[in-house]
Amino acid sequence: MTTIISDTEKRADERASGQYALETSSEGTALEHTTEQSSREATICVVGLGYVGLPLAVGFAQSEYRVIGYDVDDVTVDRLQEGIDTTGDLRDEQIQDGNISYTTDATTITEADYVIIAVPTPIDDDERPDLGYIESAATTVGSEMDPGTTVILESTVYPGATRDVLTPALEEASGLTAGEDFFVGYSPERATPADSEHGLEDVVKVVSGQNEKVLEDVATLYDSIVDAGVHPAPSIEVAEACKVIENIQRDVNIALANELSMAFESMDIDTQEVLEAAGTKWNFHDYRPGLVGGHCIPVDPYFFAHRAKREGVDPELMLTSRKVNESMPNHVAELTIKALNECHKTLQESRVLVLGLAYKSDVGDIRSSKVANVVDHLREFDIDVAGYDPYADNDEIRKSFDLDIQESLSFDGFDAVLLTTSHSAFEDIELDDVAADLDDDAALIDVAGAFEQNDAADAELVYRSL
Template structure:
């Protein structure tokens, strides 16, 4: 344990930065089932932009020990003593948790698990998944006994995609383990790379619960201001002016209205809700917040149409431009983006919709959404409505007057543009 070899399972937004951080101190094997992803990373490029090409290449080519190896072969992880699972935990079309990636990762690890090994899960789950779902799979595929032959831990990820200030080593890390001794070893491991420090939770279930309520709390707070925005628009009051005034009180917590997407906030509350329902409790506030936030794309589109009707702007066969398709600003991450809801709703009004995003990957957007993405420099047409859905910095440099048809409506979802350039905002 004094010099462990670490295997990271899943090389996405969470796993890759973690692998690079650990590789500065320990031998690391990064494993992913996506061959094209591994090939991309081995070439020294990360399209998610979570790790710079410089840092990635240094981790891959460091001549000193330790060194990082990236692979799609599970046998390359055989010598690892610490396995850290960072695979996605999505929901299905019915908003039910999908644990298949976790189970498959556990099966893979179980096939190569050795006595004394520790398996740490970072994927966001509801309380109980590690010990009640994942550990039995590890036991089944390894033939070993939990807390006798192998051990487990849980340390929830706190990656904030696109944030270069709050990075993996500068965010305090919650840790836990399946026995007091293992909990201390897991905590020591993370403390060796996390400069912000660690918090050792009293149990794995406590650590799991802490993570899932972080995002659920934020989701509920945003749902509240989204509901306020709907009320204040009916009262002809500017929501942002109200929030600015209220924020002058020392204990007012300011959130902004908007679209709530991404892999965390728009997904994690369903995990907690599902577990609550299983034990016989109906989580009213959590699900109410989700309903409000999931409906914001449709609401934005309907408000745009109302403004267009008031200005007698062409709607049927009209041209719409949606600015931004990622789930947040200045980031290429399109996971669970709610900008798509706005786009699809506008199409229901028989509008021809163009989408511009300087950050998103064109091929990914085409594959996922069948959209031919435009860059800012590609904008040559004029539009009957322009909706700013994502506040990428590049959009501040657009000449909106040159992009507008007569009576065009500009709607700012993010309250990002100067108020004299827009017709409405949340």
Template sequence: MIVRDLVISIIGLGYVGMPIAVAFAKKVKVIGFDINIAKVELYKAGIDPTREVGNEIIKNTSVEFTSDETKLREARFHIVAVPTPVYDDHTPDLSPVEGASRVLGKNLEKGSIVVFESTVYPGVTEDICVPILEKESGLKCGVDFFVGYSPERINPGDKVHRLETIIKIVSGMDAQTLDTVAMVYELVVEAGVYRAPSIKVAEAAKVIENSQRDINIAFMNELSIIFNKLGISTKEVLDAASTKWNFLKFSPGLVGGHCIGVDPYYLTYKAEQLGYHSQIILSGRRINDDMGRYVAENVVKKLISVGSPVKGAKVLVLGFTFKENCPDTRNTKVIDIINELREYGIEPMVCDPVADSQEAEYLYGISFVSRQSIKKVNAVIVAVAHNEFLTYGIRELDSFFACDTEKVVIDVKSILNRNEFEQAGYCYWSL
């Protein structure tokens, strides 16, 4: 395979696939495929619904955006970047990657290389995806086509750690495939590539990256519960501890999204199949999955402490996305706070200037309110650390409350100045 004459297809044009397509299009011809016709039409119109690279770049990219699967036949190097969610019972939902494999298999040409980027447990690429590709194409893996795995490491909303600046793990089914996969990614990854010795090693490396982060955040969340009982600030404790050179700087918070809150379940699912029941990983998951309820309970406690009625209380939630400065609301844990408050007879108002409002309405039935319409609330929950919210001080929050109201502020991410708000008479609480 001659890299300079390469035609690459990207299957899946979401927060991961679209930036990959744009990056490669600067070097080679790229076909960007997605089954979501509406999304493809937005890209064709120069609109970036993910806000990962921006409208201007989308307008000027040479990526050929399409929903026509037969266009995949023009490429000989395919990158599959579809989501890998979990079902309600926390077992892996492989239907997106299986579906992508079926579509690609129907349009796979001899001599092709298929690289999967979707986060999976070790064995999925070779044991699940390859048989689908073979069945649909009628071709033989290792003879007519070849496979590799290169886990995505893109961090949605992060303008510093991008595809080009993060070392890329690459792997292949054999040495020659690995060489080709490495050369292709080296076209765009300035930080270089790391050659994993096998596909399973690369799959495992990805799934433990987020599992490790999940466990560390769970530890911080457990500490926040303890420190709140002690009546001391978690942030102040972490600031003090962080002065030691080898202290790991993690913070408590809601753990949602498509990676940290999902990937550990892929690993523990595979472990269960092998007869091992996870202890540390699942313990961390239980703590993190319960934080929405914990935050809501403390909202209710603070309302009671200032003499505000609970049932029918006006509670404002600032931020609804799964992380800051990213429009994605899928698998947001803010909904857990809202659902728990509803159990107490509270129907919160939600304001998020960054979130995809149509997505929130479709997935959760949540309609956002404008900042200008917010008046006379009993409590404000700052749930997501969007840049806009980082600028909020006493004046901004005062405008949400009635003048004679005891003001309750729940600062989930500890982005407000605690001393300033307490001195101003606020009832302040944070993780």
């Protein structure tokens, strides 16, 4: 009697038996490019086409995989189908790669050998992890995927969430059993918007799987597109934890710089000069004070804290750091008010121009931008605030900030300029020209430290910085 094995049964059997070659490293360091695997013929579906998922889809397509880009947002998919980059980090011609198809049709997930989920994981109003997008994606994927599929989560989660939240949701929606009928892995995203030197192929990719064979399969898959190599984590929980602590470390160190800045302000000591002096020591870490916005640093500590508290651990240091960084918008607003007072301005009659409304330099993303909090605090004192950002969409700014927005940059008639986000487009600004357009006795509040204090003094501007 001859046994006929279907493609999906064969695919599941190959992954379970580990027929994908992988060189291992006894030191646990990143693996360099390994064998070229036959899965170049595999179909990969990326669920969620934001700043993480879209570059990932493009990366696989450029490596000759067939890629399905799936998203529930009709507007996003329509623009991608028109060949328009929706992230600002890719070129339109990359979006138009013939190996990618963009769709809102969930039934196409059935065609995929690998499904990579890259959906948002925000926190709720009580600073608790909101995994609703993951659960929704898992329900959609589970209801459509074939047996033998490997599902890889890239969204940031707390340790244990892949096993405790994603996997049960996949099993319930599919009626299949993880580890037998389908397979689960986790690979934390390390996307850095507006950083051309640290793209997908340039940064070591941490990978993990629910067992050794799945780990080998997932590692080989990612190794085929990441020039920097992969780091196989010994468990999914290790991979999940490494992602959150990468950003917790940054949050804690920035909080220290911010707390020092506030202390030095009261001592009338220039923070930047102190940091430059301290930086001459070989092991001093160069962190600078500033507003901490975005989708990672202000969020990931709460994910870890949620899991730690479940185990009876109170992560005091990281939560205190969060409080320090969350206090910075008010501190920046207070610096602005002090500068206006030094210029003998009446607050209710003052006009302030905010330069840069996005959450970081050279991106147009205003979501999770702490500049909005600065603006709100200034308005509490009836200060008239306007904004300008050459990267962000003006209509979106007006909706989110309820702010008068300049279509082109003009300093005319303002009492102060507040530089909150140091876009490269601002590098050519001459302070003498700024001072000439501003009202008499005007101020420059330079959050990012982009200008020299001496240049501001020469332009007869009252200068404040963190």
